[in-house]
Amino acid sequence: xxxxxxxxxxxxxxxxxxxxxxxxxxxxxxxxxxxxxxxxxxxxxxxxxxxxxxxxxxxxxxxxxxxxxxxxxxxxxxxxxxxxxxxxxxxxxxxxxxxxxxxxxxxxxxxxxxxxxxxxxxxxxxxxxxxxxxxxxxxxxxxxxxxxxxxxxxxxxxxxxxxxxxxxxxxxxxxxxxxxxxxxxxxxxxxxxxxxxxxxxxxxxxxxxxxxxxxxxxxxxxxxxxxxxxxxxxxxxxxxxxxxxxxxxxxxxxxxxxxxxxxxx
Amino acid sequence: xxxxxxxxxxxxxxxxxxxxxxxxxxxxxxxxxxxxxxxxxxxxxxxxxxxxxxxxxxxxxxxxxxxxxxxxxxxx
Numbered sequence: 001x002x003x004x005x006x007x008x009x010x011x012x013x014x015x016x017x018x019x020x021x022x023x024x025x026x027x028x029x030x031x032x033x034x035x036x037x038x039x040x041x042x043x044x045x046x047x048x049x050x051x052x053x054x055x056x057x058x059x060x061x062x063x064x065x066x067x068x069x070x071x072x073x074x075x076x077x078x079x080x081x082x083x084x085x086x087x088x089x090x091x092x093x094x095x096x097x098x099x100x101x102x103x104x105x106x107x108x109x110x111x112x113x114x115x116x117x118x119x120x121x122x123x124x125x126x127x128x129x130x131x132x133x134x135x136x137x138x139x140x141x142x143x144x145x146x147x148x149x150x151x152x153x154x155x156x157x158x159x160x161x162x163x164x165x166x167x168x169x170x171x172x173x174x175x176x177x178x179x180x181x182x183x184x185x186x187x188x189x190x191x192x193x194x195x196x197x198x199x200x201x202x203x204x205x206x207x208x209x210x211x212x213x214x215x216x217x218x219x220x221x222x223x224x225x226x227x228x229x230x231x232x233x234x235x236x237x238x239x240x241x242x243x244x245x246x247x248x249x250x251x252x253x254x255x256x257x258x259x260x261x262x263x264x265x
Numbered sequence: 266x267x268x269x270x271x272x273x274x275x276x277x278x279x280x281x282x283x284x285x286x287x288x289x290x291x292x293x294x295x296x297x298x299x300x301x302x303x304x305x306x307x308x309x310x311x312x313x314x315x316x317x318x319x320x321x322x323x324x325x326x327x328x329x330x331x332x333x334x335x336x337x338x339x340x341x
Contacts, residue, residue: 109330137323141332175330203329208337210299212284230284230299231340232329239271243287246280256278 008234011154036062036069041076042093043218055220077244079224081106082213085201094217103211104229106201112172113151114183116192117164122185131164136186144182146173166191203232215244222248288339298338306338 010016025031039059046053054072061068082090083104092101120130134150151169172178172186177199183192206229213226227240249256270291281287288295298306303325307317321333325341333341 107330137327139319139322139326141322141326146326146330173327173330206329206331206336206340208300208302208305210337210339212299215281215283226284227287230288235268239268239275239287242275243280246275246278247282250280 009154034060034062036060036065038080038090039068040091040093041078041221042091043095043220044072073220075220075222075248077222077224077248079241081201081204081225081228082223083201083204092217092221094221099214099217104213105205107203107205108175108199109146109202110174110177110197110199112174112178112197113169113195114172114187114192115167115169115195116183116187117166117168118148118170119186119188144174144176144178145186146175148172148186169195204229215240216247219251295339298341301338302334303336303338303341304333306341307333 008014022033026033037060039061040057041059042057044053044055044057046055054074056074056076057070057072058076059068059070078092080090081104082092082101083106084102085106087101092099118130118133118136120127120133125133136148138146149171150164151171172183174182177197183194186192210229212229213223215226216222222244224237224240224244227236227243230236246256268291271287274290279290281290285296288299303321304317307321308314312321317333321341325331325333325336329336329340
């Protein structure tokens with residue numbers, strides 16, 4: 001159990017991590033990179049034993065193309081979440097009858113960014129306490145919002161807070177779209193202005209007992225995001241990606257080179 | 266950190282075939298944690314109602330936008 005007002009972040013945007021990984025991969029090996037939307041992944045059943053074709057068929061629509069391409073591969077690794085909301089966009093066909101995409105849902109959350117001054121009178125705070133207030137966590141699940149957190153530039157190293165103004169930016173998480181009435185409960189009247197409101201499928205909707213998707217659909221189709229249904233964070237995704245890479249190298253009988261250095265934080 | 270032992274396993278070439286196997290590999294308690302609500306889990310561990318309603322609830326609402334009653338105990 002842990003909670004904080006800052007999230008894992010990279011200057012310029014977290015998308016730079018996969019982007020730069022890809023750029024390095026393209027430089028260091030002869031991989032082919034194709035951009036497009038995956039439509040389906042299915043097993044290929046070969047009648048002729050001498051047939052040297054791949055075992056799994058990937059159908060995808062390249063960006064800026066109307067045509068769907070189909071290519072056979074030896075192995076396919078899926079690295080995006082399969083759930084009820086994308087059930088019509090991606091079809092995965094395999095022997096594993098235990099996986100029903102319909103049973104898995106994502107939690108939709110709004111990330112709202114606003115400038116303004118927090119309504120500290122709500123909590124009877126002194127001016128000094130109000131100045132030091134950088135995050136509010138709400139414990140009542142029937143409220144329309146979950147938390148408020150002051151936002152700072154990612155490269156602000158100075159631990160001492162700069163004085164708050166009406167331009168100070170806050171992020172509010174909410175399960176549904178919020179209205180001005182909601183914001184007026186958090187900020188002083190007339191001080192707040194909405195900058196951005198983004199709905200996103202942030203993490204799985206958990207349940208108990210928890211259904212857990214398979215890491216392997218069949219001998220040739222792997223699913224990295226299965227692990228997200230244990231817990232959803234960057235660390236789990238990285239562990240899962242490494243596990244799938246190791247499963248595949250074991251399967252192929254390839255010896256893995258240990259090039260990564262152990263770093264203590 | 267709870268996940269730390271996985272790095273030793275992975276450094277030594279150990280893999281897991283299912284999410285369940287991963288959880289059991291780390292700790293016997295982790296898989297069973299996915300089978301019950303976070304509220305029930307904390308209550309069984311001896312935490313009182315106020316701790317669960319304030320600190321437990323806060324952690325799951327902030328991190329996952331889900332309550333201690335709907336979420337299972339492993340993400341919690």
